[in-house]
Amino acid sequence: MRQLPPLTAVRVFESAARHENFTKAAAELGMTQAAVSYQIKLLEERLNVSLFRREKRRVALTDPGRRVATEVGRAFDTLDGAFASLRAEDEKALNITTSYTFANTWFAWRLGAFQMANPEMAVRLLTDDGLADFAGEEVDIGVRTGMGEWPGLCADLLFQVFFTPMCSPAFLERHGGSLTPEDLLKVPRIGPEDPWWAVWLRDAGVTIPDETPRGIRLGYQAHEGHAAMAGQGMAMLTPFFWRNDIAEGRLVCPFDQLSSRGWGYWLVYAEQRRNVPKIKRFRDWLLAEVRRDLAALKPMMPASMLEVHRHPSRASAA
Structure with a gap:
């Protein structure tokens, strides 16, 4: 021995x-x-x-x-x-886990650029709204929503989650060309059961009735944003995810108010793997991509919209 x-x-x-x-x-x-x-x-x-x-x-x-x-x-x-x-074999593959919303509204549109810059590496994106087990699953890196506190994981803040009602220009025109926050209780809403609606309406000073709101229930922001573009109603969305659609006129933000529950999107990876080359390479690339899109989003938002109402929450989700 x-x-x-x-x-x-x-x-x-x-x-x-x-x-x-x-x-x-x-x-x-x-x-x-x-x-x-x-x-x-x-x-x-x-x-x-x-x-x-x-x-x-x-x-x-x-x-x-x-x-x-x-x-x-x-x-x-x-x-x-x-x-x-074994290290060489590990460097040839990168497994990324994230939520359905992040993958479909933003991530999948950009991940190809990283793959093209690293053609020797096989990149696999896993979408799951549950929390991945970095110790027991073949996962290298992930993107999560929450407050950034996950034992055993390093967490780099990508951006804070803000939200505001959005709709298509045609939908807004059908309802007179402008709306008040109180009007949102009367017009068709997409995902009305989403708790973000209650947060935003209370921030706007609207008294919320006790009855269960009616509207289309799609479950994911990725679906809700596309339904809004199709003129099916008003959706509560995160401007960061829909920057291109706002810029190209497929979505409009009728109100100069952003709200937040205190959450953010975080890049996470195991503490003991922080210096693994492929993780460092991907982290640097993703942080640069997010910074570029945040900078491009600011000119589209009225100055008053950047004054965010915050409702901190300790909850977190994958």
Whole structure:
């Protein structure tokens, strides 16, 4: 039976010995300098030998530390070679999970650009409104809605979720060319059971009746937006998803009010995989795409619309 010290501590030692610098080791491993120091101390106590001399503003390997560092470095080179083929295979595929709404209103329209820029990689998009298990499923990265708090996952905010009623120009014209918030209780609404309606109407100062609202129920914003473009009613939509349709006149926003429940769309991935090259590459690409579309959306929105009413919620969804 092998009598090995804690492998986490050995991994930290290998990096710290190679750099002879705790700060550089911490940056390489995605740890804090204090965590590196703790793991080195743990290893020294386990071996009952000093591996580093702590000098002013620097560390240096002791003679025993230098001897073992050479052997440990060779061992890690052997391990690196053993797993190299698996890493290469993993880099050839990227599995992304997200919700039906995000996939169909925005993501699927742009994912091809990433694939074209990375032709050696097979990109697979999985749509599921449930939360993916990053530990138990073959998932590399995901996009989720919520408050950004998922244990074990890193979360980068893509954009905050705002919403406002939208309709086709023809629908608005059929109803006099303009509407008041109170009028929304009388005109056909798409997805009237959506809680966003109650939030937006209350923000607009409208008293909501107790009866169950009537209207088309389609379940997904992707369906509701297209139904609105077809003139079937007023839909509660997120302007970010429908930027092109607003710009090209298929949808209009009759009101200068945005509302929010405090949610955002987040890019998520396992903490221990934050430095995997394909994840870093995709993260950089997606953040740049979102920033570009957010910048393009602002000129289309009246200044008053950018003053958002917020209703924080702790709930989250995939």
